[in-house]
Amino acid sequence: MADQMQWANALSTRHSLEAAVTDVVERAVSSLTAPADLGLVFISSAFTSEYSRLLPLLAEKLSVPVLIGCSGGGVIGTTNGEIQELEAEPAISLTLAHLPGVKVQVFHVVAEELPDLDSSPDAWVDLIGVPTSPTPQFILLSSSFASGINDLLQGLDFAYPGSVIVGGQASGGGMGGRVALFCNDTEGGECQNLYREGTVGIALTGNIVLETIVAQGCRPIGKPLQVTKADRNIILELDEQVPLVVLRDLIASLSEHERILAQHSLFVGVAMDEFKLALQQGDFLIRGILGVDPTAGAIAIGDRVRPGQRLQFHLRDAQASAEDLELLLQSYQTQRDSEPSAVAALMFACLGRGEGLYGKPNFDSELFRRYVSDIPVGGFFCGGEIGPVGGRTFLHAYTSAFGICRQNQL
Template identity: 25%
Template sequence: MSFDHTRLAKMPYLFWIRPRTLMLLHALRSSKSCRIMISTTMEEKPKEAKTPMTGFASINEDLFQNILKRIPALSFASAACVSKSWSRNCNQILYKPKLASAFSLNPVQKVALEEVVNKVLSEPIRPQFAIANVIGSGVDLSGILDFLAAKLGSKTPIIVSCAGGIMGRDAVTDEYKEVMIEDFWVDGASNSSFGIMLAVGFLPGLKVDAIPLLRPRKAQGVAMVDKFVMDIRNYAALVSDSTSPSLIIMFGSEKTDQKPVMEKLDHAMSRETIVVGDERAQFLYRSGIESRNVYYGSVDQYFSDAVALVFARDQNRPSGTGEIHFHSALSSGVSAIGPRFKAVSANEIESETGLSTWLSVRREGGQEILGGQRIIDDINNELGNQTKLFIGVSEQRKCFVGPEKPRQMRSLAFHEVMGGDVEHLFVDGVGIKTGDYFHLYHPDPSAALSSCSNISKNFRNLKLDWSFRSCQLHAARGVGEKEVIGGFVFACWGRGESFFGHSNVDSSPFLDNFPGVPMAGIFTYGEIGRGFSILNTDFESGQEDKTLCFCVHVYSTVYLLVSYTPAPIEH
């Protein structure tokens, strides 16, 4: 028995078909009862239709759809190819958005990949995008990307990245876990351990693609940030009626400072655009548009300094499509300590370990220049222990994209304190200017725990508010109840069980309020979060102006909810 895989691959469904599924479907299609049902639904009246139908042909559409809903995605894709009638039934099943996620800690990479793919494709879904986050040593990102592209389709936007940890449900046991990469090191199996979190989504009414931030390979090449921002705006304008997309999920290179990139995005996008992600990661990606792809190990003239998975509303979406909304929240894990300081001078230094800034500082309103080591010692004495410290710099800069007129932007940027001497305070990164003001911050588990609790309460209140509004809208216009279909979590790698003293704290707002909803979470090396639609930051900013925008965070957790409201019922 032969089958034209080329024809099937051109259809907008999954196209990795199992031979046993093909045999079953061909048998069904070639059977007498199946031919009767197919031809009848296509309004071709065969002679057999005059007699009462029995067997498969007598199944009504409700029961037929109920059967289709229960088969795996790969078999579902095959079923959609049987006939126009079957395809129509499959489309009716996939009118709602869906997120599916799972992780595996199987040390054999190929087995782990098979486990997560089989789990996310265990029910009907039409993959519109995929995000895979891996932990372990010696990870083959290129092989993982190729494997997922073969399973999900070469035109499906895919991002594969290394993370500091993963959180979600096990593909085999369905047990919920937060797993840090340090857990492998503790077990002494870092050379053989592997973990992967896979999230696959289908969001009808939205268009999705991966757009890279490119940097020329030539010596001293500078990342083309303006082009990156304009590529995102142009894509949004092409598929929707706005230059600002609804959501951007970003993954930045571990060698690139994403603060300037986020400043440009914050300037260029409307306040409704949410941006979340991982500031520093090893990653590979595949865009739905071949010309955007920069392949690992190729002789292409560009590097990828970041990649953005862009979600924009489809201006050509079919009538009757429901509404998808994104909601974000931030749990801060740092508290301000000590007085406010002013940078008297700021000298940028380049070394083998990267870029840093040497600051000479004084207290706000004071005249004495303070040594960096003295400042660090005073804070450690106050806290009673040695701890990480950060400075939060209040910046006011002119920002523009391309030929646009510059606009003043006020933001808060975090830099880790690396040390100090009798004259200077050493901090990671650059971009600090003479005259900038800053506070010192330290990781605070108590503040983070309180913040997570407040977010959980806000999620609960959000559910109650949605339920109340849905009742009103259903009575007035026949609109169905709003529901959360999934979400993502981006938590700082410094949090987790070692930070709080017990596990699953960062996941608790999801687990407490949406226990059966698919969620994919990672521990990042710099969490990105912009455009919070739920006011719950509980950010201990001391005397800082709370109107300052801050997009790249430290010791925080960023939450993203995806909700869906069905279209009004037509009367």
């Protein structure tokens, strides 16, 4: 059915790069009954020394107008209908899509090119080269360091209101591991490019809907508190009290297990809706605690805060992560019952999740499959995950972000 959107994913664990590329191309292409318009490739950091060979090898075997991809500390793909999360071993995941009625535009930007955050939306549109109408959906892959990704996300939200943005930061095999971004645009004249920095992305417009699930893996403890005094990212007062005193009182009220957890897995959730009275799990943007000042009793967090904002302390562990994802999947399933079915998904999982968090492989993907079944899923383990919370796009940590594709309801 050439007029229907089609997606396919193939995963290979062959140790030879040539064999792995041949494997994924043959299986992904054979799953489609029409030519591919888009490819997404994720390659394990076990192939670090061979990144430069990936695009030439793919070009020999595969004809696709636009292909983007990156390296990952692990890759995610579909084999015989089962999703596999392969960490720290040689693997390649290739997703191909036939997208009738969809325009695909590719871009690569580096931090030095980004407009000032005070610039007009037009400056961002000129940089990306994508019109604001019809509303595009974005998939972004960025380098780990100094990519300007936070400014880019803020700029895209500003210039493209209503657009959905999802993706992840390329990762290597360990601290300081080299990363790679891939961008192959045969129609735009930008062919077979390997980048080490910046962000590669695609904008999808037309007969496609991109929906997201962003599971931050935390559960709230205590009660919501109001920031009554702050300076940049430093909380100076909570409910007109010393923040560190408030936190110590909270920790003293926890169970023994929770107190132990708070020593290394304590976070702050910033409420995203200023007007929502009853805050629940999922209403918060989770940010890390960077440090405390014992003298002043202040707490520094990984984001700016301002007086009037509400926040709540959170804990993260395997159980909280599992419950958080399941809650979001249940909500997604309930909302989507009457709409066209999902046809594919991309999964961007933090290196800090996976088997290291759950003690067993494929946990997040198997949970996802229980609620969104029988579709190809591809992705990778990221250095940071990109996705929306409360209508704005952020870079996250310890998150599993899913981009779920379906056709427009005509």
